[in-house]
Amino acid sequence: MDAFYVSVELVRRPELRGRPVVVGGTGRRGVVAAASYEARSYGVFSAMPSARARQLCPDAIFLAGDHGHYSDVSARVMGVFAEVTPLVEPISLDEAFLDVTGALRSRSATQIASELRSAIWKQEELSCSVGIAPNKFLAKLASEAAKPKPSRRGPVRGPGVTEVRPGRELEFLHPLPVSALWGVGSATQARLHALGVQTVGDLAALPVVTLTTSVGQAVGRHLHALAQGVDERPVEPDRETKSISHEETFAYDLTDPDAIDTELVRQSDAVAQRLRNHDLAARTATVKVRFGDFTTITRRSTSDRPFTTADELLRAARQLFTTIDPSAGIRLLGVGVAGLTADPGKQLSFEDLLGDTPASAAETAAVIDDVRARFGDGAIGRASATVDGQLRVTRRGAQQWGPDAPDATEGVDTKDQ
Numbered sequence: 037m038d039a040f041y042v043s044v045e046l047v048r049r050p051e052l053r054g055r056p057v058v059v060g061g062t063g064r065r066g067v068v069a070a071a072s073y074e075a076r077s078y079g080v081f082s083a084m085p086s087a088r089a090r091q092l093c094p095d096a097i098f099l100a101g102d103h104g105h106y107s108d109v110s111a112r113v114m115g116v117f118a119e120v121t122p123l124v125e126p127i128s129l130d131e132a133f134l135d136v137t138g139a140l141r142s143r144s145a146t147q148i149a150s151e152l153r154s155a156i157w158k159q160e161e162l163s164c165s166v167g168i169a170p171n172k173f174l175a176k177l178a179s180e181a182a183k184p185k186p187s188r189r190g191p192v193r194g195p196g197v198t199e200v201r202p203g204r205e206l207e208f209l210h211p212l213p214v215s216a217l218w219g220v221g222s223a224t225q226a227r228l229h230a231l232g233v234q235t236v237g238d239l240a241a242l243p244v245v246t247l248t249t250s251v252g253q254a255v256g257r258h259l260h261a262l263a264q265g266v267d268e269r270p271v272e273p274d275r276e277t278k279s280i281s282h283e284e285t286f287a288y289d290l291t292d293p294d295a296i297d298t299e300l301v302r303q304s305d306a307v308a309q310r311l312r313n314h315d316l317a318a319r320t321a322t323v324k325v326r327f328g329d330f331t332t333i334t335r336r337s338t339s340d341r342p343f344t345t346a347d348e349l350l351r352a353a354r355q356l357f358t359t360i361d362p363s364a365g366i367r368l369l370g371v372g373v374a375g376l377t378a379d380p381g382k383q384l385s386f387e388d389l390l391g392d393t394p395a396s397a398a399e400t401a402a403v404i405d406d407v408r409a410r411f412g413d414g415a416i417g418r419a420s421a422t423v424d425g426q427l428r429v430t431r432r433g434a435q436q437w438g439p440d441a442p443d444a445t446e447g448v449d450t451k452d453q
Contacts, residue, residue, distance in 0.1 A: 037113065038163045038183060040130030041070035044109050045099050047161050054190070056096040061086055061437035065285050065367070069101050069437045073184055073191035101437050106130075109160060116155050120148060125271045133172050135271035149197040169200040173267035174209065177216060205265035210237030217262050224251055224259075239263040277314060281322070282306050283370025289328045290366040300357065301418055303371040304350035311373060312405060317342035319375035321352035325360055326368035335359055342377055346418075347397040349373065 037043065041059040046052055056075035060068040066086035078093035089096060110129040117124045123135035136148050143151075149166035156164055167178025182198040184191040200208045214220055214228050214236055227250050233239050239247070240263035248256030261267070282303045290296050300323075311318055322336040335356040343349065353371050407416045 037130035038165055039070055039072055039076075040110075040162070041101060041106055042072045043162050044106055045102075046072075049099075052097060056080075056093050057099065058086070058089055058093075058096045059099050059101050059437075061285070062098045062100050063287055065287060067437050071096075073186040076186035077188045109162075112160065113156055113162070113164075116152065116159065119155075120152065123271045123273050125273055125275065133175065133271045146197055146199055153196060163196075165194060166197045167200070168197065170202050170205065171265075171267040172269055172271065173218065173262055174200045174205055174265060177209070177212065180216075206237075206240070209263070209265050210235060210240060212236045214239050217259055219255060219258055219262075224255065227251055236263050277316065277376060279372055279374040279376070280307055280310050280314070280316075280318075281324075281370055281372025282310075283324055283368055283372075285326075285368045286366070289364075290369070291362055293362070296357070296362055296366065296369065297354070299369050300353050300371060301346075301350060303369070304353050305346040305418060307371050307373055308344065308346040308349050308401070309405070309408070311376075312344050312401065315378065316376045317344045317378070318349075318373035319343075319377070320373060321349055321356065322370075322372040322374065323353050323356040323360070324368070324370035324372070325362075325366055328365040328367050330367070332368075333360065336374075338375060342375075345397040345401045347400075 042057050045057065045059055054074065055072070056078065057072040058068055058075050058080060059070045060066055060082075064087060068080060068082050068084045068086060068089050070082055071080040071089070075089070075093050075096050078096075080089045080093050080096065086098065090098075106129055110126075114124060114126055114132060117132055117134055121134050121136050121139055123138075125133040127133065136145060139148055145168045149168060152166060153164055156162055165179050165182035165184075167175040167180070167182055169175040169178050178198040178200050182194050182196055184194045186192075212235060214233050215225055217236060217239070220228070228239065231242065231246065231250060233242060239259060242260075244256065244260050247260055250256070251259070284299070284303070290299070319342050320336055320338045322334060324332065324334045326332040337352055337356055339348075339352065343352075349371065404416055
């Protein structure tokens with residue numbers, strides 16, 4: 037999808053079309069989630085601190101991200117893909133791989149791409165760029181080549197569809213900069229430049245032993261295969277969920293134990309809810325902390341038996357947090373689970389067999405799930421998750437791009453950054 041989060045917002049705010057619009061965290065610690073092509077022409081890009089984006093483009097309009105709405109739109113777009121082929125592998129809300137081999141009996145790949153773009157525009161008023169190639173790696177690069185390009189005079193329309201035909205893979209691939217390869221970050225790029233490698237073609241011509249000596253065996257062989265256009269990975273429509281987590285960046289560093297515990301309660305509840313929604317149980321609990329100086333630590337523990345409830349996760353998270361000193365100030369806090377399995381149902385303990393015990397945590401969680409399904413996430417929650425008497429509901433994607441300013445349409449003064 038083209039500038040997906042911004043494009044979705046412009047459907048709701050058409051009066052902002054043609055202006056530099058940025059979606060993400062609008063507060064002093066926010067980051068950019070997406071930028072319109074008008075904003076990109078000033079050098080604004082995703083993952084950039086919002087403060088830096090304001091400096092580059094003072095006239096930019098900042099909108100707070102709405103992850104729930106983007107997820108809804110994404111689900112509808114993925115539904116359009118599923119009408120073409122069941123082999124759809126989403127890799128984010130705004131991107132997916134499709135294996136259309138079976139659909140080629142009736143029409144060409146370029147016809148399929150054109151039909152997809154038309155259907156999505158008609159249904160959602162959103163544009164997308166499609167790459168066609170014999171494998172996933174080249175299809176991804178082709179989709180980038182199909183996209184619009186930013187300019188100060190407005191976006192330069194891209195072709196919309198780019199096809200890399202069998203037998204012409206290297207003709208397309210080798211002129212590209214070596215940074216186009218998956219796995220080439222700034223450090224690897226510097227090592228390759230030291231070897232005189234600027235393009236993918238330069239890398240392909242490099243002896244494998246020279247490459248592996250410079251960047252290591254695994255990375256070197258991986259990059260050598262990509263430089264030859266080789267990618268054997270199939271499209272995987274049912275990718276297994278390996279972990280679930282939620283983390284938030286705070287407007288100010290937290291040091292107060294009660295405030296920190298409130299965040300642990302909220303996040304444990306949110307993660308456990310998502311765990312049950314997926315009919316999964318977890319064995320491993322994790323706590324992630326980033327301090328004000330950006331030092332980041334992670335603590336984890338593994339249980340003897342799988343768990344699904346907020347009570348069990350919160351107990352583990354609190355225990356893990358006893359090993360962390362918050363006095364330096366916590367900038368970011370996260371709670372997560374891993375070691376996921378299909379929910380086996382609650383294993384009875386000795387206390388469960390006693391007739392006069394309170395309802396189990398699992399039974400309580402089931403009631404909470406039912407209430408939230410009927411009346412919304414904010415209908416019920418723990419008293420310990422309230423702030424100033426108000427229940428603060430943690431939703432998936434909330435704070436994903438940092439805390440928002442009090443007025444998300446205005447943001448904050450750059451002198452505060």
